[in-house]
Amino acid sequence: MESAIPQHLVSRRTEPTRMKPDWQPPYPSFVARFAPSVAGVAMAYFGVQYRSGSDPPAIARAALDDLAAACSGPDGPGCADRAAYVDEFGYDTVITTAYWDDPARHERWSAGARAMWLGDRHASRDAGFFLESVRPSTARFETLFSNDRLEGVAHLAGTLSGEVAEHAYWGGARDRLPLAQTDPLAPGDPPAVTGDGMRRVVRGQDNLCLIRSGQDWSDTDGGERRMYLDEVEPVLRAGMDFLRDEGRTVGCYANRYMRVIDDRGDPLDKSFGMSWWRSLADLDRWAKDHPTHKAIFGQAMKYLSTMGPAARLRLYHEVTVAAAEDQHFEYLGCHPGTGLLRVLPATVAG
Numbered sequence: 001m002e003s004a005i006p007q008h009l010v011s012r013r014t015e016p017t018r019m020k021p022d023w024q025p026p027y028p029s030f031v032a033r034f035a036p037s038v039a040g041v042a043m044a045y046f047g048v049q050y051r052s053g054s055d056p057p058a059i060a061r062a063a064l065d066d067l068a069a070a071c072s073g074p075d076g077p078g079c080a081d082r083a084a085y086v087d088e089f090g091y092d093t094v095i096t097t098a099y100w101d102d103p104a105r106h107e108r109w110s111a112g113a114r115a116m117w118l119g120d121r122h123a124s125r126d127a128g129f130f131l132e133s134v135r136p137s138t139a140r141f142e143t144l145f146s147n148d149r150l151e152g153v154a155h156l157a158g159t160l161s162g163e164v165a166e167h168a169y170w171g172g173a174r175d176r177l178p179l180a181q182t183d184p185l186a187p188g189d190p191p192a193v194t195g196d197g198m199r200r201v202v203r204g205q206d207n208l209c210l211i212r213s214g215q216d217w218s219d220t221d222g223g224e225r226r227m228y229l230d231e232v233e234p235v236l237r238a239g240m241d242f243l244r245d246e247g248r249t250v251g252c253y254a255n256r257y258m259r260v261i262d263d264r265g266d267p268l269d270k271s272f273g274m275s276w277w278r279s280l281a282d283l284d285r286w287a288k289d290h291p292t293h294k295a296i297f298g299q300a301m302k303y304l305s306t307m308g309p310a311a312r313l314r315l316y317h318e319v320t321v322a323a324a325e326d327q328h329f330e331y332l333g334c335h336p337g338t339g340l341l342r343v344l345p346a347t348v349a350g
Contacts, residue, residue, distance in 0.1 A: 004164040004176035008036040009139055011181045018171025025168040027304065031161045031176065032143040032154035034101070041141070041153055042106035043210075043320065044077075044098045044133040045274070046117055049091040049334060050126060056092070057126040066116055067096055068263070075109035079155035083258035083272065084265070088244055089337050091128075094265075095258065095274075097212075101156040103135050118332050123198050128334035132276075134210060134322040141320040142176035151214055151316045170288040173319045174280060185321050187279040191253075191329070191343040202340040204327030209280045213317035214272035220312045227303060228313055235299045239292035240273050247275070250290060251282025254342050276340060280321050 001024075003010070046067055048060045064082075071080050077098035084094045100106040114131060122129050143154050144167055154160070166175040174180045188206025195201050215236070217228050240257035247255050253276040260270035277283045287293050304311055329340045336342075 001165045002162045004031045004142065004144075004161070004166040005178050005181070006033060006036070009178040011178070013181045015180055015182060015184055017175050018169060019166055019175050020169070023165055023169065025163075025165060027146075027168065028163045029167045030145045030148070031164055032145075032150070032157035033159050033161050034138055034157045038101050038138055038156075040103050040135060040137040041156065042100040042103050042110075042133065042135045043153060044106070044110070044131065046096045046098065046113075047093055047130045047132070047339070049087070049093045049128045049130075049338065052086050052090045052092045056094075057124075059122065059124050060094070060127045063117065063122060063127075063129065064094065064096070067113070070109075070113050070116060071096070071098060073109075075105045077106075077109075081152075081260060082263070083260045084267075085256055085258040087256070087337070089335055091335065093256070094261075095256070097152070097274075099153050099156055106135070114330075118199075118330055123333055125333070128332060128338065130331040130334050130339055131328065132339055133328045134208075134320055135326040136320045136322050137179075139178040140322060141318060142173060142178075143318045144173075144176065144316065146313075146315040149216065149314050149316075151216070152212055152318050154316070154318070171284060173317075174284065177280075177319065177321065179321065180280075185280050187281075188324055190278070191340055193341060193343065198333045200331045200334070200341060202329035202331075202343065204322070204324040204329070205278075206324040207279060207321050208324070208327060209277035209283055210275070210320040210322065211277065211283060211317060212272050212274045214270065214315070216270045216314040216316075217312075218269035219314070220269075224307055224310075224312060227306065232299050232303050232313075235295050236273075239296045242290075242292045243273075243275055243286075248342065250286050251278040252276070252286070253278060254339050280319070283319075 050057050050060055071077055077100050080098040082096050087093055166172050185207045191205045192203045193200055243252045243255035255275035257273050260268045
């Protein structure tokens, strides 16, 4: 059994671990292993939104083509994927998620890409455009996989660990996060929206938390597929809808539950929730105590106990706790409920 934290990022722990002594997890899980030479990564979410119920406007289609071409160009991302959903205000949203394992390469690429994606030529009533990005050091993010299929930022690592101990208990994400060995990761001053008219920028918040948590049911069939789609997914969707609609009461600034799509826009048998949280502690509390996540966890455990080692559903997540200076949020022509524009005051329980 390996530690989730790679040896070169191990520190003398001053913050308490949540893992019990001699803990033996009930099922195997793995983490992405990055080379010690990788000091940080960049994660960028390029979004375009337009009113649902009609074909994508020409400006959105052209922008997505331009972005795909830029991603294939010099200094482009090491990997990227595309996902779609309809938000609570009735806007179709397509998001391209791009990852780099060299922040300098991302910086060289992003100046032109930002100008292309958020330039004045995209200031249109037909569509809104946004960019949400973080550039965490390797001490500020963690991953977890139920299998050996790489997703998200793990594509850049290229390899997974052996079985790790720090999972299958509440607080495991914090124990896998290298910086949390010595830092409580308390949230800084809340984000603030600046700008007026069509363009808005959100000032980052220290220790803002981002989670991408995904499901891949492409290998399932028969009874397993029916069990996931009929019993597990509806409960997962209910939890995602709660975070979307009422998440600010538990510290979730914004949540998107998205279906991965191919280059033609056709849905794949993959989905993920992507949400911004006031803090890792707020995410921890929701996961441990809230009825919506308890229902998700209970249904998942029923599924896994029924299927046992034959389960073909693949699960993963990545959690980032970003420094304020390593965040960028910009919105052009977007409705006021988009992403981090939702940071207007709300009561947070606890």
